[in-house]
Amino acid sequence: MALTEFGKAVRKARIDTDSTLLTMSQELETTPAFLSGLETGSKKIPQKWVKKIDSYFSSKGVHLEKLEELAAVANETVPIDGLSQQQQMLVAGFAKSQFTPEQLKSFAELLQKINNKEV
Missing domain, CATH: 1.10.260.40 (lambda repressor-like DNA-binding domains)
Known part of the structure; x- marks a missing residue:
């Protein structure tokens, strides 16, 4: 395996x-x-x-x-317990999205940029 x-x-x-x-x-x-x-x-x-x-x-x-x-x-699971309803809705909506690989890469880069600013 x-x-x-x-x-x-x-x-x-x-x-x-x-x-x-x-x-x-x-x-x-x-x-x-x-x-x-x-x-x-x-x-x-x-x-x-x-x-x-x-x-x-x-x-x-x-x-x-x-x-x-x-x-x-x-x-193959993403735990949503403990998340706000807004976060849960974002996770659910994102999981069912039809984004292209390029769009997903842009999201990942944006998330990394946002996370780096919080540090």
């Missing part, structure tokens, strides 16, 4: 930290098969595991960019 983008990020981080599925699973008190399932997309990625995996790599000096977003894409 092909790796998801989430799986690729996690696998790269494992390689960068010289962690095997076995050593990582032992530290996180789970099985290598479970972690492999998260990487390959054969298992949904629970939010608590996104946090555990992020903390695991952070403790080893590796920061994974947009891990929550990568997990949401791998899970």
Whole structure:
């Protein structure tokens, strides 16, 4: 089974930290098969595991960019709980849009520009 983008990020981080599925699973008190399932997309990625995996790599000096977003894409879900109604409507409307790749790229660039200004 092909790796998801989430799986690729996690696998790269494992390689960068010289962690095997076995050593990582032992530290996180789970099985290598479970972690492999998260990487390959054969298992949904629970939010608590996104946090555990992020903390695991952070403790080893590796920061994974947009891990929550990568997990949401791998899970084929976008959680909207906790968002305002306006945000929920934007997410729903955007998800069903017929934007071209060029328009989507423009949206992504605008969002990145807005997010960078907030920092």
